[in-house]
Amino acid sequence: MDWVERAAKLRQWTGNGIRAPHKPLLLLYALGRFQEDADGELRYSAVEEDLKRLLTEYGPANRTTPAYPFHHLVSDGVWEVRTDRGPGSPGSGVLELRATGATGRLAPELRAALRREPSLLGRIAGVLLDQHFPPSLHGELREAVGLEQVPVESEPLPAGRRQRDRRMREMVLTAYEYQCAFCGYDGRIGAVPVGLEAAHVRWWAFDGPDDIDNGLCLCALHHKLFDKGALGVGEGHRILVSQRFVGRSPAAREHVTALAGRPLIGPQPGTNPVAERHRSWHTEQVFHGTPRPASGT
CATH class of the missing domain: 1.10.10 (Arc Repressor Mutant, subunit A)
Structure with a gap:
């Protein structure tokens, strides 16, 4: 078996x-x-x-x-x-x-x-x-779940199963000019970007395509919060911050709660922004709770 x-x-x-x-x-x-x-x-x-x-x-x-x-x-x-x-x-x-x-x-x-x-x-x-x-x-x-000491192995994809597009990361980072779409972070070590990742809006595991209009360039912090449902993308490509997120420090307020209602940074002109169908999927299936009002309101 x-x-x-x-x-x-x-x-x-x-x-x-x-x-x-x-x-x-x-x-x-x-x-x-x-x-x-x-x-x-x-x-x-x-x-x-x-x-x-x-x-x-x-x-x-x-x-x-x-x-x-x-x-x-x-x-x-x-x-x-x-x-x-x-x-x-x-x-x-x-x-x-x-x-x-x-x-x-x-x-x-x-x-x-x-x-x-x-x-x-x-x-x-x-x-x-x-x-x-x-x-x-x-x-x-x-x-x-207590499996951190267990080597977790990925199974080879069976014939016919779709493969990830290895160009996705470079395409998305280029489209957003190597800066986080939420906070603008653009750190590098020499010529190499560091701490920037290509996030799928609709998860790849749920048929999210490896396309620019399903991607966001995010810093590691905001990528994790986006996938956990603390952050999202709403109407007009403005940032959603869940009321379930709690952070009392100045750093938490500056880097997370103050983002509420801000427009995304990018993508560069001529590049497709996040498609509504992918944004809606994330809002319905990943984003948790009610969005905070726009910062300052």
Whole structure:
């Protein structure tokens, strides 16, 4: 059985680019806990808060209770649930899972495969990260689920799967004249730009193209905040800052909250700005909360 392929094909709602990372997050969390205790069970009432935090931080704005993936991941053949009554999940209700002492863990066949082939864990984690999250979030997500010490391997793309365009970064940085579209940062060491990155507005994992009108040149700080949903791009290509972002220091105010309502810097004339369809996807699927009013209002 190809466990990597099974992880890559988790059943979830993905119509129209809608993000549904609930099952992948639970499976990543379970892999991290397997690493700590290969035979341990995860009692729902004990891990509910951990799973809520993961969904809040890495899921879309329309949140789902962690009871949903805890119950439904069973159907993918990688997870099992037991209660005080015996094998089987009591349902996807929070109260049912709590009241019956529901516990979950990786399916027996998967646990056996992970013991036989330790590198399998990193390969499964790699495909889950690649398919559901942008690279800027991989490191901190691995840490959040306890996989930071595990080599995470990327699987070779099967024939027919689209390849990333390696020219994307250079095209986007050139279009924005090597400065952050949010703050104008343009640092270099000698002739080499440093701390500038090409951000996908619509994530590549969700069919975001490697095109200039789906890219922004951002400094490392603003790229991370953009992918976390603290920053966005609104009507008129003005910067959105989420009210959920909290920063009391002068640096946080200057570098983040003061950006609210400012127009993007760039791209240079003759270059396509961010397309509305990509901007809308990011606003609906990534940006969290309500935008702050424009700075100074």
